[in-house]
Amino acid sequence: MQILNHTTVPNRVQRPLKVMQFGGGNFLRAFVDWMVHVLNQETDFNGDIAIIKPTAGGDYAELKEQDGLFTVVLDGIKNGELVAEKTLVTEVQQVIHSYNEWATYLKLAETEDLRFIVSNTTEAGIKFNAEDKFNGEPPKEFPAKLTIWLYHRYKHFKADISKGCILLPCELIEDNGTALQQTVLQYVDHWGLEEGFKNWILTANHFCSTLVDRIVSGYPSDRANEIGQELGYKDELLVAGEYYHSWVIQANETVQKELPFAQTDLNVEFVNDLAPYREMKVRILNGAHTSMVPVGYLAGIRFVKEAMENKEVSHFVESLLLEEAAKTLDFPDDVKNKFVADVLDRFRNPLLKHQLISISLNSTSKFVARLLPTLKDYNNAQGKLPKRIVFGLSAMLRFYKGEFNGESIALNDDKQVLQFFASEWQKVDDGPSSLSTFTNNVLKNASIWGEDLTQINGLENSVSRNIEGIETEGVAACLNKL
DSSP states (O other): OOBOSTTTSTTOOOOOEEEEEEOOSHHHIIIIIHHHHHHHHHSSOOOEEEEEEOSSSOOOHHHHHTTTOEEEEEEEEETTEEEEEEEEEOOEEEEEETTTTHHHHHHGGGOTTOOEEEEOOOTTSSOOOTTOOSSSSOOSSHHHHHHHHHHHHHHHTTTOGGGOOEEEEOOSSTTHHHHHHHHHHHHHHHTTOOHHHHHHHHHHOEEOOEEEEOOEEEOOTTTHHHHHHHHTSBOTTOEEEESOOEEEEEOOHHHHHHSOGGGSOOOEEEESOSHHHHHHIIIIIIHHHHHHHHHHHHTTOOBHHHHHHSHHHHHHHHHIIIIIIGGGSOSOHHHHHHHHHHHHHHHTOTTOOOBHHHHTTTHHHHHHHHTHHHHHHHHHHHSSOOHHHHHHHHHHHHHTTSEETTEEOOOOSOHHHHHHHHHHHHHHHHSSOOHHHHHHHHHTOHHHHSSOGGGSTTHHHHHHHHHHHHHHTOHHHHHHHO
């Protein structure tokens, strides 16, 4: 079978180079690069991509061998229907190693049409390193490389404000755009670069904070041959992900006009404040995962898909989201309901093999970040406890015994947290403590929850009753009573 390269696409179009991308991993290729392809197909965007290798190791050899070509395979549920979409992305025009091709990398700053800079250098990628040098060897950190590139552009175009860039970091940290700008400015000061450059950074460039969402599983080895037969070529960079995608960008009207996403069906939204959208994602998507794990696991379920196929567990998750979590969010009902529907469709995706035990990592701290604020807000607004979130907390406390129905549970959390739960459950098994005493000891442990949860009226009694019900009746029966 023919290997994918330029001979496979003899009529490939070469467009103006408009996007510089730090990183060529699975996520950016199946998210940003796929979106640029859609923009080119459906709008007058007319832009190609230069991918920069930001770290010293590796060289993106396969990407170069395939002339920047790769196929994105998207599977999922759209409006209740199973969809499978295969897209050949032809937009990657250059692949540059920032260490081995430093001069080529800097030369890219002289590109007239280059306007957008995208990055995904992991959560640790946006940081300052005082050992990075302005001259000499390429600096280690991505923001340092970016600062030098921007300075080269600033000098080449003689401080022309029209030659600034729109930066769209995808790193999963809060206010990633602001963090990137502050780190760049830190390097400007550290290297003693002129005040004019600093002003150009602040006035000619747009550092946009963004929130990205798509599960990208990578190379689908179990069905790569089948897909290759269907496509008619072998693609070593085949990348699979879910159909669902969301990109929320905090940006002004200038950025919105230059990125014509509104002319497509892409789920991209421009907002003035990213915080509420981050809160919706955390409370609904992440909150659903955190509550589903112990409830589903104690019900004998091991995968997210199986949880959504179980009548009691799926009803529990859907009701928790619509009747409890959504009520604490300041969005129109149609926006919240659509987000919930999308989340449930994603959970039902038959091709995503997502294990509950893998999601259970650090469940206690996840509850504090994802569900405790919802519980408290709901309680304050409604004058009563959200019974499903409370049941999820109860199931988590029982889950943290490390066994259920004679089967051990591979708990994964902070060592002190696990030791505390083991000690408290041992007291119950040995007789000195009752379930009510256990519940009191656990909920009042502020080192786990950040506060004494026994101070929340009615919570302690509800959790104790739920744990007793799980022990005597089982999860399914308890869920039916809810």
